[in-house]
Amino acid sequence: MxxxxxxxxxxxxxxxxxxxxxxxxxxxxxxxxxxxxxxxxxxxxxxxxxxxxxxxxxxxxxxxxxxxxxxxxxxxxxxxxxxxxxxxxxxxxxxxxxxxxxxxxxxxxxxDALLPIPGVSDLWGDLVLPCPYCHGHEHAKGPIAVISSGAHADHVGGLLRGLTDEVPHFEPEEVASVTRAGDRALITRHDGRTTEVAAVFIPPxxxxxxxxxxxxxxxxxxxxxxxxxxxxxxxxxxxxxxxxxxxxxxxxxxxxxxxxxxxxxxxxxxxxxxxxxxxxxxxxx
Missing domain, CATH: 3.50.50.60 (FAD/NAD(P)-binding domain)
Incomplete structure (x- = not known):
């Protein structure tokens, strides 16, 4: 019926x-x-x-x-x-x-069609985040990374620089993986270099x-x-x-x-x- x-x-x-x-x-x-x-x-x-x-x-x-x-x-x-x-x-x-x-x-x-980087989906909503207004303050001790490009990277990076002086930027194609390192995130690039950060922001x-x-x-x-x-x-x-x-x-x-x-x-x-x-x-x- x-x-x-x-x-x-x-x-x-x-x-x-x-x-x-x-x-x-x-x-x-x-x-x-x-x-x-x-x-x-x-x-x-x-x-x-x-x-x-x-x-x-x-x-x-x-x-x-x-x-x-x-x-x-x-x-x-x-x-x-x-x-x-x-x-x-x-x-x-x-x-x-x-x-x-x-x-x-x-x-x-x-x-959310997340970046196809290993580890991103596993940490989504916890250490990998979309919105500085919703989650930036909690990670203000920094560094806070941005994995993005173009206008989105500029906009989000500008917002985050109001919270911390350390906002490393990575182009998505640079990054091999994002993994948990205790209560922080570890970004590994394809050349083997690593950067430990408080959180990562990406485009959703x-x-x-x-x-x-x-x-x-x-x-x-x-x-x-x-x-x-x-x-x-x-x-x-x-x-x-x-x-x-x-x-x-x-x-x-x-x-x-x-x-x-x-x-x-x-x-x-x-x-x-x-x-x-x-x-x-x-x-x-």
Whole structure:
């Protein structure tokens, strides 16, 4: 049997959960699909989140789910959305069965295409990191290395030099491996030289985790789903928020707080779009 919700939120991370809270507080019938694969799942701590600085990321998600239980209009289900199509409503093929929704918020997050350097994926989220705002302070004693090139290396290196005087830079093709050396990282170059550092920053190279945006004909560019300031896509009734959405300005950090803000903004627009017309208006008749 096909289940129905006015709004389907695909993604149970900060953007999706914040959107669900906003919709729940506006008494909008909402379902959240969570496949249990958070982007920051390998990070032992999240930082630069007011009230949660230094907390395990899973604690924020658990607290959010607990809060959502107060709102009977919101359901959170641990199902993966495998495909989507458009008919009169938006139809979702999920691991828990078929669903229909009038509106859809895509908050599926991204997969990080990490540099193909041995050891990088093993240390990702711990000693190999993407965001100076989220993790730079903890390693300010330095040195903090940057393995990157071009504009990304210049931008991240400039931010890190505000924290430490020692910011060695490596082109990706120079590096043979990155390994753990106690509580630090050891960078080994192809010529055998090594450098021990407090942490390493690399470009995350994110790509959308789910294909449902393309299933529905939503415009997707290399840097994410194209949205406006309210999270609207180019398809009526479909919004996107969080890391999967293209940032209107690339200098806006991809972070827990900005994902939550985007989720709130999109959810508020969804709620407003479905609000009853003013009494006595032409729409009401």
């Amino acid at each position: 096909t289940e129905f919700a006015r709004v389907a939120v695909v993604g149970g991370g900060p953007a999706g959960l914040q959107a669900a809270l906003t919709l729940g507080r506006m008494h909008v019938d909402t379902v959240v699909f969570d496949d249990g694969r958070p982007r920051n799942g390998t990070s032992p701590r999240m930082h630069n989140v007011l009230g949660w600085d230094g907390t395990e990321p899973a604690r924020l998600r658990t607290a959010a789910r607990d809060e959502l239980r107060k709102y009977p209009w919101v359901r959170v289900v641990d199902h993966t959305v495998r495909a989507a199509r458009r008919s009169a409503d938006i139809e979702l093929d999920t691991s828990g069965g078929p669903w229909r929704a009038e509106n859809l918020l895509i908050a599926t997050g991204v997969e 190279n994110p790509t959308p985790r789910s294909r449902i945006a393309t299933d529905l004909g939503v415009r997707v560019e290399a840097d994410g789903i194209v949205v406006d300031a309210l999270g609207r896509t180019d398809q009526l009734g479909i919004w996107a928020a969080g890391d999967v959405a293209r940032r209107l300005d690339p200098h806006v950090p991809a972070a827990v707080v900005t994902a939550m803000a985007a989720g709130l903004t999109a959810a508020a627009d969804i709620a407003a779009a479905g609000a009853p017309p003013p009494r006595g208006s032409a729409r009401e008749g």
